Amino acid sequence: EFAIYKCESCNRITVLPKCEICDKPTKRLYYCQKCGLIPFEQCKHGKASPYTLKQIDIKTLITNITKRIDTPLPALVKGVRGTSNKDHIPEHPAKGILRAHHNITVNKDGTVRYDMTQMGITHFTPREIRTPVEKLRELGYLYDVDGRPLERDDQLLEIFPQDVILPACDASPDEGADKVFFRVSKFIDDLLVKLYGLEPFYNLNSPSDLVGHLVLGLAPHTSAAIVGRIIGFSKTQGYLAHPLFHAAHRRDLDGDESCLILLLDALLNFSRQYLPAHRGGIQDAPLVITVTLIPSEVDDMVFDMDCCQRYPLELYYAAQEYKMPWEVKVETVKDRLGKETQYYGYGFTHPVTDINNGVRCSAYKTIPSMEEKLKGQMEIAELISAVDEHTVAELVIEKHFIRDIKGNLRKFSMQQFRCVQCNEKFRRPPLKGICPVCNGRIIFTIAEGSIVKYLEPSLSLAKKYNLSPYLKQSLELLKRRVEDVFGKPKETQLGLRRWFG
Ligand SMILES: [Zn+2]
Ligand SMILES: [Zn+2]
Ligand SMILES: [Zn+2]
Structure with missing residues:
Protein backbone atom coordinates (compact mmCIF):
# COMPACT_ATOMS: atom_id res chain seq x y z
CA GLU A 1 0.00 0.00 0.00
CA PHE A 2 1.52 3.27 -1.13
CA ALA A 3 0.56 6.84 -1.83
CA ILE A 4 1.08 7.29 -5.58
CA TYR A 5 2.81 10.14 -7.37
CA LYS A 6 3.58 10.85 -11.01
CA CYS A 7 6.64 12.56 -12.44
CA GLU A 8 5.39 14.52 -15.43
CA SER A 9 8.80 15.11 -16.98
CA CYS A 10 9.84 11.43 -16.87
CA ASN A 11 6.24 10.30 -17.37
CA ARG A 12 6.56 7.61 -14.70
CA ILE A 13 4.80 6.58 -11.51
CA THR A 14 6.71 6.76 -8.24
CA VAL A 15 5.98 6.51 -4.52
CA LEU A 16 7.95 9.67 -3.65
CA PRO A 17 6.85 13.32 -3.70
CA LYS A 18 10.08 14.13 -5.54
CA CYS A 19 11.21 12.09 -8.57
CA GLU A 20 14.23 9.94 -7.65
CA ILE A 21 15.52 10.21 -11.25
CA CYS A 22 15.13 13.84 -12.35
CA ASP A 23 14.65 15.37 -8.86
CA LYS A 24 11.56 17.36 -9.95
CA PRO A 25 8.49 17.55 -7.69
CA THR A 26 5.93 14.90 -8.61
CA LYS A 27 2.15 15.12 -8.69
CA ARG A 28 -0.01 13.29 -6.15
CA LEU A 29 -2.52 10.81 -7.61
CA TYR A 30 -5.58 9.18 -6.09
CA TYR A 31 -7.16 5.86 -6.82
CA CYS A 32 -10.80 5.54 -7.92
CA GLN A 33 -12.29 2.03 -8.09
CA LYS A 34 -13.81 2.79 -11.51
CA CYS A 35 -11.40 5.24 -13.20
CA GLY A 36 -8.07 4.06 -11.76
CA LEU A 37 -5.42 6.70 -10.98
CA ILE A 38 -6.78 10.24 -11.10
CA PRO A 39 -5.16 13.60 -10.21
CA PHE A 40 -7.84 14.67 -7.69
CA GLU A 41 -9.35 13.14 -4.55
CA GLN A 42 -13.02 13.79 -5.32
CA CYS A 43 -14.21 11.69 -8.28
CA LYS A 44 -17.76 11.59 -9.65
CA HIS A 45 -17.81 8.01 -8.27
CA GLY A 46 -17.17 9.30 -4.78
CA LYS A 47 -14.04 9.88 -2.74
CA ALA A 48 -10.92 8.32 -4.29
CA SER A 49 -8.43 6.47 -2.07
CA PRO A 50 -5.22 8.33 -1.18
CA TYR A 51 -3.24 5.10 -1.65
CA THR A 52 -3.36 1.86 -3.56
CA LEU A 53 -1.70 -1.55 -3.68
CA LYS A 54 1.37 -1.23 -5.83
CA GLN A 55 4.29 -3.51 -6.65
CA ILE A 56 7.51 -1.56 -6.53
CA ASP A 57 10.82 -2.58 -7.97
CA ILE A 58 12.76 -2.05 -4.78
CA LYS A 59 16.09 -2.90 -6.35
CA THR A 60 15.89 -0.21 -9.02
CA LEU A 61 14.49 2.31 -6.54
CA ILE A 62 17.33 1.71 -4.05
CA THR A 63 19.98 1.70 -6.81
CA ASN A 64 18.71 5.06 -8.08
CA ILE A 65 18.68 6.50 -4.58
CA THR A 66 22.13 5.27 -3.50
CA LYS A 67 23.50 6.71 -6.74
CA ARG A 68 21.79 10.01 -6.08
CA ILE A 69 23.07 10.36 -2.49
CA ASP A 70 26.45 8.92 -3.44
CA THR A 71 26.46 6.45 -0.53
CA PRO A 72 27.07 2.70 -0.89
CA LEU A 73 24.17 0.59 0.37
CA PRO A 74 25.01 -0.55 3.95
CA ALA A 75 25.06 -4.30 4.58
CA LEU A 76 21.90 -4.08 6.67
CA VAL A 77 19.12 -1.52 6.40
CA LYS A 78 16.23 -2.30 8.72
CA GLY A 79 12.71 -1.34 7.80
CA VAL A 80 9.13 -1.93 8.83
CA ARG A 81 6.64 -4.29 7.23
CA GLY A 82 4.28 -1.83 5.53
CA THR A 83 3.16 1.63 6.57
CA SER A 84 0.53 2.14 9.25
CA ASN A 85 -0.30 5.81 8.66
CA LYS A 86 -3.58 6.95 7.17
CA ASP A 87 -2.36 7.86 3.67
CA HIS A 88 0.38 5.19 3.62
CA ILE A 89 3.09 7.77 3.07
CA PRO A 90 6.60 6.35 3.47
CA GLU A 91 9.70 8.26 4.48
CA HIS A 92 12.25 8.93 1.77
CA PRO A 93 14.37 5.73 1.60
CA ALA A 94 17.57 7.82 1.44
CA LYS A 95 17.03 8.72 5.10
CA GLY A 96 16.90 5.08 6.18
CA ILE A 97 20.01 4.29 4.12
CA LEU A 98 21.94 7.20 5.62
CA ARG A 99 20.82 6.26 9.15
CA ALA A 100 22.00 2.69 8.63
CA HIS A 101 25.25 4.11 7.28
CA HIS A 102 25.72 6.06 10.54
CA ASN A 103 24.53 3.15 12.67
CA ILE A 104 21.54 4.88 14.27
CA THR A 105 18.00 3.65 14.83
CA VAL A 106 14.81 5.57 14.21
CA ASN A 107 11.55 6.07 16.05
CA LYS A 108 8.18 5.58 14.31
CA ASP A 109 7.84 9.36 13.79
CA GLY A 110 11.12 9.72 11.88
CA THR A 111 13.28 11.07 14.74
CA VAL A 112 16.25 9.53 16.55
CA ARG A 113 15.82 9.43 20.31
CA ASP A 304 6.08 22.44 46.30
CA MET A 305 9.83 22.05 45.95
CA ASP A 306 11.82 23.84 48.67
CA CYS A 307 14.25 26.43 47.32
CA CYS A 308 15.72 27.91 50.51
CA GLN A 309 19.47 27.98 51.24
CA ARG A 310 19.07 26.33 54.65
CA TYR A 311 16.22 25.04 56.74
CA PRO A 312 15.29 27.21 59.74
CA LEU A 313 15.94 25.85 63.23
CA GLU A 314 12.22 25.99 63.97
CA LEU A 315 11.71 23.26 61.32
CA TYR A 316 13.82 20.85 63.35
CA TYR A 317 12.02 21.82 66.57
CA ALA A 318 8.69 21.32 64.80
CA ALA A 319 9.88 17.93 63.53
CA GLN A 320 10.66 16.93 67.11
CA GLU A 321 7.07 17.70 68.02
CA TYR A 322 5.70 15.70 65.04
CA LYS A 323 4.07 18.80 63.55
CA MET A 324 2.83 18.78 59.95
CA PRO A 325 5.29 20.07 57.28
CA TRP A 326 3.15 23.09 56.34
CA GLU A 327 3.18 24.39 59.90
CA VAL A 328 6.65 25.80 59.32
CA LYS A 329 7.05 28.30 56.50
CA VAL A 330 9.81 27.24 54.07
CA GLU A 331 10.23 29.02 50.73
CA THR A 332 9.01 26.93 47.78
CA VAL A 333 8.90 27.42 44.00
CA LYS A 334 5.26 28.48 44.39
CA ASP A 335 6.38 31.60 46.28
CA ARG A 336 8.52 32.69 43.33
CA LEU A 337 6.04 32.18 40.45
CA GLY A 338 5.69 35.26 38.27
CA LYS A 339 8.69 36.92 39.90
CA GLU A 340 12.13 37.23 38.30
CA THR A 341 13.55 34.85 40.91
CA GLN A 342 11.42 32.04 39.48
CA TYR A 343 14.37 31.36 37.14
CA TYR A 344 17.40 31.68 39.46
CA GLY A 345 18.64 31.87 43.02
CA TYR A 346 17.51 28.35 44.00
CA GLY A 347 19.24 27.06 47.09
CA PHE A 348 20.46 23.68 48.24
CA THR A 349 21.28 22.34 51.67
CA HIS A 350 24.02 19.77 51.14
CA PRO A 351 26.98 20.31 48.79
CA VAL A 352 28.66 17.35 47.04
CA THR A 353 32.30 16.94 46.03
CA ASP A 354 31.46 15.61 42.59
CA ILE A 355 28.15 14.57 41.02
CA ASN A 356 30.01 11.74 39.27
CA ASN A 357 31.09 10.04 42.49
CA GLY A 358 29.49 6.84 43.71
CA VAL A 359 28.08 3.79 41.95
CA ARG A 360 27.29 4.80 38.39
CA CYS A 361 25.92 1.57 37.03
CA SER A 362 23.63 -0.75 38.96
CA ALA A 363 24.64 -4.41 39.21
CA TYR A 364 21.09 -5.14 38.05
CA LYS A 365 22.13 -3.85 34.63
CA THR A 366 25.42 -5.74 34.35
CA ILE A 367 24.38 -9.12 35.76
CA PRO A 368 23.27 -11.12 32.73
CA SER A 369 20.60 -13.53 33.98
CA MET A 370 17.51 -13.20 36.15
CA GLU A 371 18.76 -16.14 38.24
CA GLU A 372 21.98 -14.34 39.16
CA LYS A 373 20.15 -11.05 39.76
CA LEU A 374 17.79 -12.74 42.20
CA LYS A 375 20.55 -14.67 43.96
CA GLY A 376 22.46 -11.40 44.39
CA GLN A 377 19.36 -9.69 45.76
CA MET A 378 18.76 -12.50 48.28
CA GLU A 379 22.43 -12.52 49.36
CA ILE A 380 22.27 -8.81 50.16
CA ALA A 381 18.93 -9.26 51.92
CA GLU A 382 20.53 -11.89 54.18
CA LEU A 383 23.51 -9.65 54.91
CA ILE A 384 21.61 -6.49 55.85
CA SER A 385 20.07 -6.87 59.28
CA ALA A 386 17.49 -4.16 58.62
CA VAL A 387 16.09 -6.27 55.77
CA ASP A 388 14.03 -9.39 56.39
CA GLU A 389 14.95 -11.85 53.64
CA HIS A 390 11.67 -13.77 54.05
CA THR A 391 9.71 -10.63 53.20
CA VAL A 392 11.97 -9.99 50.20
CA ALA A 393 11.42 -13.53 48.91
CA GLU A 394 7.68 -13.21 49.48
CA LEU A 395 7.53 -9.89 47.63
CA VAL A 396 9.53 -11.17 44.67
CA ILE A 397 7.19 -14.14 44.33
CA GLU A 398 3.94 -12.24 44.89
CA LYS A 399 4.69 -9.05 42.99
CA HIS A 400 6.69 -10.47 40.09
CA PHE A 401 6.84 -14.22 39.58
CA ILE A 402 3.21 -15.20 40.26
CA ARG A 403 1.92 -12.29 38.16
CA ASP A 404 4.30 -13.15 35.34
CA ILE A 405 3.30 -16.82 35.29
CA LYS A 406 -0.46 -16.11 35.53
CA GLY A 407 -0.27 -13.40 32.87
CA ASN A 408 1.65 -15.57 30.45
CA LEU A 409 -0.61 -18.55 31.10
CA ARG A 410 -3.62 -16.43 30.16
CA LYS A 411 -1.83 -15.10 27.08
CA PHE A 412 -1.01 -18.67 26.06
CA SER A 413 -4.67 -19.66 25.98
CA MET A 414 -5.56 -16.56 23.93
CA GLN A 415 -2.58 -16.58 21.63
CA GLN A 416 -2.38 -16.34 17.85
CA PHE A 417 -0.79 -18.95 15.65
CA ARG A 418 1.71 -18.32 12.92
CA CYS A 419 2.95 -19.94 9.73
CA VAL A 420 6.73 -20.47 9.84
CA GLN A 421 7.04 -19.95 6.09
CA CYS A 422 4.85 -17.03 5.06
CA ASN A 423 4.26 -15.55 8.53
CA GLU A 424 0.48 -15.57 8.05
CA LYS A 425 -1.25 -15.15 11.44
CA PHE A 426 -4.27 -17.15 12.58
CA ARG A 427 -6.78 -16.55 15.36
CA ARG A 428 -7.14 -20.35 15.66
CA PRO A 429 -5.01 -23.07 14.11
CA PRO A 430 -6.63 -24.18 10.81
CA LEU A 431 -8.21 -27.68 10.96
CA LYS A 432 -5.99 -28.70 8.06
CA GLY A 433 -3.02 -28.42 10.43
CA ILE A 434 -0.94 -26.60 7.85
CA CYS A 435 -0.98 -23.08 6.39
CA PRO A 436 -3.88 -22.66 3.92
CA VAL A 437 -1.81 -20.05 2.04
CA CYS A 438 1.51 -21.82 1.52
CA ASN A 439 1.16 -25.25 3.25
CA GLY A 440 3.78 -24.21 5.80
CA ARG A 441 3.97 -25.52 9.35
CA ILE A 442 1.82 -23.73 11.98
CA ILE A 443 3.44 -22.82 15.29
CA PHE A 444 2.60 -21.13 18.61
CA THR A 445 3.46 -17.47 19.02
CA ILE A 446 3.98 -17.85 22.78
CA ALA A 447 6.55 -20.37 23.97
CA GLU A 448 5.98 -22.76 26.86
CA GLY A 449 9.38 -21.77 28.23
CA SER A 450 8.32 -18.17 28.72
CA ILE A 451 5.47 -19.30 30.98
CA VAL A 452 7.18 -21.84 33.19
CA LYS A 453 10.52 -20.06 33.51
CA TYR A 454 9.72 -18.52 36.92
CA LEU A 455 7.71 -21.44 38.31
CA GLU A 456 10.59 -23.50 39.67
CA PRO A 457 12.43 -20.42 41.06
CA SER A 458 9.24 -19.48 42.93
CA LEU A 459 8.84 -22.97 44.36
CA SER A 460 12.46 -23.31 45.46
CA LEU A 461 12.50 -19.79 46.89
CA ALA A 462 9.35 -20.48 48.88
CA LYS A 463 10.87 -23.70 50.19
CA LYS A 464 14.27 -22.29 51.07
CA TYR A 465 12.89 -19.36 53.05
CA ASN A 466 10.02 -21.43 54.43
CA LEU A 467 7.37 -18.95 53.36
CA SER A 468 3.76 -19.03 54.50
CA PRO A 469 1.63 -22.13 53.80
CA TYR A 470 -0.79 -19.84 51.94
CA LEU A 471 1.88 -18.74 49.46
CA LYS A 472 3.24 -22.27 49.08
CA GLN A 473 -0.25 -23.59 48.35
CA SER A 474 -0.95 -20.80 45.86
CA LEU A 475 2.20 -21.81 44.03
CA GLU A 476 1.24 -25.49 44.20
CA LEU A 477 -2.14 -24.68 42.61
CA LEU A 478 -0.46 -22.62 39.94
CA LYS A 479 1.92 -25.48 39.23
CA ARG A 480 -1.08 -27.81 38.74
CA ARG A 481 -2.67 -25.34 36.32
CA VAL A 482 0.55 -25.19 34.33
CA GLU A 483 0.75 -29.00 34.32
CA ASP A 484 -2.86 -29.19 33.14
CA VAL A 485 -1.86 -27.21 30.09
CA PHE A 486 1.59 -28.61 29.32
CA GLY A 487 1.69 -31.95 31.13
CA LYS A 488 4.22 -32.88 33.80
CA PRO A 489 7.75 -31.77 32.91
CA LYS A 490 10.56 -34.29 32.55
CA GLU A 491 12.91 -33.92 35.51
CA THR A 492 15.94 -33.61 33.27
CA GLN A 493 14.84 -30.42 31.50
CA LEU A 494 17.62 -27.88 31.80
CA GLY A 495 15.47 -24.75 32.04
CA LEU A 496 13.64 -26.08 35.07
CA ARG A 497 16.60 -26.86 37.28
CA ARG A 498 16.51 -25.52 40.78
CA TRP A 499 17.68 -21.98 41.51
CA PHE A 500 17.58 -22.30 45.29
CA GLY A 501 18.29 -25.15 47.68
ZN1 LIG B 1 11.29 12.48 -13.09
ZN1 LIG C 1 -14.02 7.54 -10.72
ZN1 LIG D 1 2.01 -19.91 5.11
Missing part, protein backbone atom coordinates in the same frame (compact mmCIF):
# COMPACT_ATOMS: atom_id res chain seq x y z
CA TYR A 114 18.04 8.87 23.30
CA ASP A 115 16.17 7.51 26.33
CA MET A 116 17.27 8.38 29.84
CA THR A 117 16.09 8.54 33.43
CA GLN A 118 15.27 12.09 34.52
CA MET A 119 17.22 13.51 37.46
CA GLY A 120 17.00 16.99 38.90
CA ILE A 121 20.07 19.21 39.29
CA THR A 122 20.33 22.86 40.33
CA HIS A 123 24.09 23.41 40.57
CA PHE A 124 27.24 22.05 38.91
CA THR A 125 30.89 22.83 38.36
CA PRO A 126 32.52 23.02 34.90
CA ARG A 127 34.80 20.13 35.88
CA GLU A 128 31.84 17.85 36.70
CA ILE A 129 30.35 18.27 33.24
CA ARG A 130 33.71 18.36 31.41
CA THR A 131 33.04 21.65 29.64
CA PRO A 132 35.81 24.27 29.42
CA VAL A 133 35.29 27.49 31.35
CA GLU A 134 35.62 29.59 28.17
CA LYS A 135 32.87 27.57 26.50
CA LEU A 136 30.55 28.03 29.48
CA ARG A 137 31.24 31.78 29.49
CA GLU A 138 30.17 31.83 25.83
CA LEU A 139 26.96 30.11 26.88
CA GLY A 140 26.21 32.81 29.43
CA TYR A 141 27.70 31.35 32.61
CA LEU A 142 29.66 34.49 33.57
CA TYR A 143 29.39 34.36 37.36
CA ASP A 144 29.43 31.62 39.98
CA VAL A 145 26.82 31.24 42.75
CA ASP A 146 28.63 33.78 44.90
CA GLY A 147 28.74 36.38 42.14
CA ARG A 148 32.44 35.97 41.35
CA PRO A 149 33.46 35.95 37.66
CA LEU A 150 33.78 32.40 36.28
CA GLU A 151 37.48 31.63 35.85
CA ARG A 152 38.20 28.18 37.30
CA ASP A 153 36.66 24.76 36.63
CA ASP A 154 35.80 24.15 40.29
CA GLN A 155 33.53 27.17 40.73
CA LEU A 156 29.93 26.33 41.52
CA LEU A 157 27.35 27.47 38.96
CA GLU A 158 23.57 27.50 39.06
CA ILE A 159 22.13 25.78 36.01
CA PHE A 160 19.88 27.78 33.67
CA PRO A 161 16.36 26.30 33.56
CA GLN A 162 16.58 25.08 29.97
CA ASP A 163 20.09 23.65 30.01
CA VAL A 164 20.70 19.90 30.07
CA ILE A 165 23.65 17.71 31.04
CA LEU A 166 23.74 14.50 29.04
CA PRO A 167 24.79 11.04 30.26
CA ALA A 168 28.13 9.69 29.07
CA CYS A 169 28.72 6.90 31.53
CA ASP A 170 31.84 4.79 31.15
CA ALA A 171 30.60 2.16 33.62
CA SER A 172 27.40 1.36 31.72
CA PRO A 173 27.10 -1.17 28.89
CA ASP A 174 24.91 1.36 27.03
CA GLU A 175 26.41 3.87 24.65
CA GLY A 176 26.55 7.44 25.98
CA ALA A 177 24.36 10.22 24.61
CA ASP A 178 27.53 12.05 23.50
CA LYS A 179 28.46 9.28 21.06
CA VAL A 180 24.91 8.72 19.81
CA PHE A 181 24.10 12.39 19.19
CA PHE A 182 27.51 12.89 17.58
CA ARG A 183 26.58 10.23 15.02
CA VAL A 184 23.11 11.75 14.61
CA SER A 185 24.73 15.11 13.85
CA LYS A 186 26.86 13.42 11.17
CA PHE A 187 23.74 11.78 9.73
CA ILE A 188 21.93 15.13 9.60
CA ASP A 189 24.86 16.89 7.95
CA ASP A 190 25.03 14.09 5.36
CA LEU A 191 21.30 14.32 4.80
CA LEU A 192 21.40 18.10 4.31
CA VAL A 193 24.22 17.85 1.80
CA LYS A 194 23.31 14.68 -0.08
CA LEU A 195 19.52 14.70 -0.15
CA TYR A 196 18.53 18.33 0.33
CA GLY A 197 21.49 19.90 -1.49
CA LEU A 198 22.16 22.30 1.41
CA GLU A 199 25.16 23.19 3.56
CA PRO A 200 25.95 20.94 6.57
CA PHE A 201 24.73 22.41 9.87
CA TYR A 202 26.55 20.78 12.78
CA ASN A 203 30.10 20.27 11.44
CA LEU A 204 31.22 18.66 14.72
CA ASN A 205 34.76 17.41 15.21
CA SER A 206 34.12 15.51 18.42
CA PRO A 207 31.18 14.69 20.72
CA SER A 208 32.16 17.56 23.05
CA ASP A 209 31.26 19.98 20.23
CA LEU A 210 27.61 19.11 20.89
CA VAL A 211 27.76 21.63 23.75
CA GLY A 212 25.68 24.68 22.86
CA HIS A 213 23.37 22.81 20.48
CA LEU A 214 19.64 22.58 21.01
CA VAL A 215 17.59 19.51 21.77
CA LEU A 216 13.95 18.63 22.35
CA GLY A 217 12.92 16.94 25.57
CA LEU A 218 9.88 14.70 25.26
CA ALA A 219 8.33 12.40 27.86
CA PRO A 220 6.47 9.18 27.00
CA HIS A 221 2.70 9.45 26.43
CA THR A 222 2.92 13.20 25.85
CA SER A 223 3.04 15.17 22.62
CA ALA A 224 4.49 18.49 23.79
CA ALA A 225 8.25 18.83 23.62
CA ILE A 226 10.42 21.49 25.23
CA VAL A 227 13.55 23.06 23.78
CA GLY A 228 16.74 22.60 25.80
CA ARG A 229 20.42 23.31 25.33
CA ILE A 230 23.30 20.87 25.86
CA ILE A 231 25.93 22.29 28.24
CA GLY A 232 28.01 19.23 29.03
CA PHE A 233 28.23 15.55 29.94
CA SER A 234 28.21 13.73 33.26
CA LYS A 235 29.56 10.26 33.96
CA THR A 236 26.19 9.20 35.35
CA GLN A 237 23.37 7.61 33.37
CA GLY A 238 20.95 10.36 34.35
CA TYR A 239 19.31 13.04 32.27
CA LEU A 240 20.35 15.97 34.45
CA ALA A 241 18.38 19.19 34.15
CA HIS A 242 16.70 21.88 36.24
CA PRO A 243 13.64 20.61 38.17
CA LEU A 244 11.52 23.15 36.27
CA PHE A 245 12.72 21.67 32.96
CA HIS A 246 11.76 18.17 34.03
CA ALA A 247 8.39 19.45 35.21
CA ALA A 248 7.90 21.05 31.78
CA HIS A 249 7.83 17.49 30.38
CA ARG A 250 4.59 17.19 32.35
CA ARG A 251 5.96 14.22 34.28
CA ASP A 252 6.91 13.64 37.91
CA LEU A 253 10.28 15.06 38.85
CA ASP A 254 12.55 12.18 39.46
CA GLY A 255 13.10 8.71 38.07
CA ASP A 256 10.82 8.95 35.07
CA GLU A 257 12.07 7.92 31.70
CA SER A 258 12.21 10.60 29.06
CA CYS A 259 14.05 11.20 25.83
CA LEU A 260 15.93 13.83 23.91
CA ILE A 261 15.99 14.51 20.18
CA LEU A 262 18.43 16.82 18.36
CA LEU A 263 16.31 19.83 17.40
CA LEU A 264 17.26 19.83 13.72
CA ASP A 265 16.51 16.10 13.51
CA ALA A 266 12.95 16.78 14.66
CA LEU A 267 12.52 19.78 12.35
CA LEU A 268 13.89 17.89 9.36
CA ASN A 269 12.71 14.32 9.80
CA PHE A 270 9.58 14.36 11.95
CA SER A 271 6.32 14.12 10.12
CA ARG A 272 2.86 13.82 11.56
CA GLN A 273 1.99 11.88 8.41
CA TYR A 274 4.15 8.92 9.49
CA LEU A 275 2.22 8.41 12.70
CA PRO A 276 -0.06 5.38 12.89
CA ALA A 277 -3.71 6.08 12.17
CA HIS A 278 -4.94 4.25 15.27
CA ARG A 279 -5.72 6.01 18.53
CA GLY A 280 -2.66 6.71 20.60
CA GLY A 281 -0.60 7.09 17.45
CA ILE A 282 0.05 10.74 18.21
CA GLN A 283 1.42 9.96 21.66
CA ASP A 284 5.19 10.22 22.08
CA ALA A 285 5.44 12.59 19.13
CA PRO A 286 6.67 16.21 19.22
CA LEU A 287 3.47 17.78 17.87
CA VAL A 288 3.89 20.98 19.89
CA ILE A 289 7.18 22.59 20.87
CA THR A 290 7.59 24.84 23.90
CA VAL A 291 10.38 27.33 23.23
CA THR A 292 10.38 29.35 26.46
CA LEU A 293 9.83 27.69 29.81
CA ILE A 294 7.23 29.55 31.86
CA PRO A 295 7.29 28.15 35.40
CA SER A 296 3.59 28.76 36.10
CA GLU A 297 2.73 26.52 33.13
CA VAL A 298 4.75 23.44 34.09
CA ASP A 299 3.55 20.46 36.12
CA ASP A 300 2.46 21.80 39.49
CA MET A 301 4.22 19.07 41.44
CA VAL A 302 7.42 21.11 41.29
CA PHE A 303 5.69 24.10 42.90
